[in-house]
Amino acid sequence: MGSKQRHLSSVLAGLAVLALAGCDSAPEFAETSAPLQVSVMTLMPHELAISEVLPARVAAVRSAEIRAQIGGIVQHRLFEQGAEIEAGAVLFQINPAPFKTEVDSAAAVLQRANAAVARARLQVERLAPLVQAEAVSRQTYDDAVALREQASADVAQAKATLARRKLDLQFASVEAPIAGRIDQALVSEGALVSPSDATPMARIQQIDQVYVDVRQSASVLDTLRQQAGSATPELGVDILGSDGKPLGMRGRILFSGIEVDAGTGDVLLRVLVDNPQRRLLPGLYVQARIPRAHYSAALSVPQQAVTRTAGQAKVWVVDAQGQVQPESIEVGELLGGNYRVVSGLSAGQQVVIEGIERLSPDAQVATRLWQPAATHEQLNAAAR
Known part of the structure; x- marks a missing residue:
């Protein structure tokens, strides 16, 4: 019996030692747990231009209808249809x-x-x-x-x-009142014309410069006026084709609208565009990229980094100790998958972009530089 009691005592003592060792190793394991891996981006101020693409229509800078000022028989047509005409050139000869x-x-x-x-x-x-x-x-x-x-x-x-x-x-010699490109002749030799005719003899349109007319919400017109009068870069408008592809043409806003459409709340925004190659023809539908805002030192964060709680936008920020904290921010425009930060963040801060689903306040993280995915345009360019 004595030997059995001694053996049982040894087993109990061993179990007690193991239990004590287990209690001591738990905090040691917690202390040595690996930090969470996240991708971060350091906020840097950058120039940001906000624009809006709107449908537009081309109009001639000047247009004139050629009409007879006396009654008579047309003897000669003295121009080539579709040609460039100088002001004062004789177009028709009436008997x-x-x-x-x-x-x-x-x-x-x-x-x-x-x-x-x-x-x-x-x-x-x-x-x-x-x-x-x-x-x-x-x-x-x-x-x-x-x-x-x-x-x-x-x-x-x-x-x-x-x-x-x-x-x-x-x-009797019908002259061109303006310079420009003349359209087809609407009367022929031998026709009887008079000042009361409803149809003109021809039309001339000056298209070395053209107007691109855009319907813009009146609510943003004051903002555009302020930009045009500020020290920001020249307020220009890029002209795009009907398919959205840039035409390599740029114009300037004239602010010619003086009446707001009561039904839509829009105002006519007239853009003057140089058209030396006559690529833009009157009546052509195009698109215009209208500037909305310009920021010389904006901060932006990717859309995927922003979470919302009860409508409040938040991001995770890494502090100097390598721990993350949620920060409430105010965001502005969404452009190219990035939100403009209105308030709540400052330049130099590190914002978590990837790995936010595992984070909790004061969590220790290991950071690596976030690499944005290549866009379709970049992939296509690389393929070419």
Whole structure:
């Protein structure tokens, strides 16, 4: 019996030692547990431009309808359809013969009026000494003076009529009022035209510069005006094709809208674009990238780093001790998968981008630099 009791005592003593050893190793295991692996990004201020792509339509800077100012038969068309026309170039020739005849007739009337006024003046000069000598009555002299004044008025009227007839003759040559590209001729030789015609003879549009008209919400118009008047880089608009591809053309905003559409709340935003190669034609639908805001030192975080609790945006920030803490932030625009940080963070802080699902306050982490995934555009460029 004694030997069995001694053996049982030894076993119990061993178990007690193992239990004590286990109690001592638990905190040691907790202290030596590995930190969580996370990917972080260091916040750095950068220039950020916010823009919006809106549909737009091209309009000519200047447009003119060619119309006849006199009635007559079109004899000649003196331009190539679709050609560039200089201001003052003769486009159509209306038969000038009737107007030349009217000029000659008006000139003859003026000549007769000049002869009448000369005779009336001579009569007054003859009667002046006779009326003083009472050789003729005063009434006779007054009648001669009245005839002289009437003859002078007839001369003035004849001159005006002759000027008008010469102007009609000039209008027989239909000229271009502006420089630009002329469209197709809408009348042909032999057609009878008149100033009352509903259809013009042709149209000219100046398209070396064009307007790109955009409908923009009136609520952001003041912001655009402030940017245009500030010290920020020039407020320009990039023109894109209807498919969204850049055309390599840039314009400037004119702010020509003066009335807000009561139904949509939009205002016309007019953009002036140089068009030396005539790539933009009036009526063409394009897209315009309109600047909305510009920040010279913005902070941005990837969308995947932001979590929301009860509507409050938060990110995990790594402190100097390698521990993470949740920080409430205010975010602004979402651009290219990144939120602009309005408040709550400062430059130089490290924000956790990947591994946030395992984090808890004061958790120890091991950080590595976050590498953003390549975009489709970058992958396509690398493939080429």
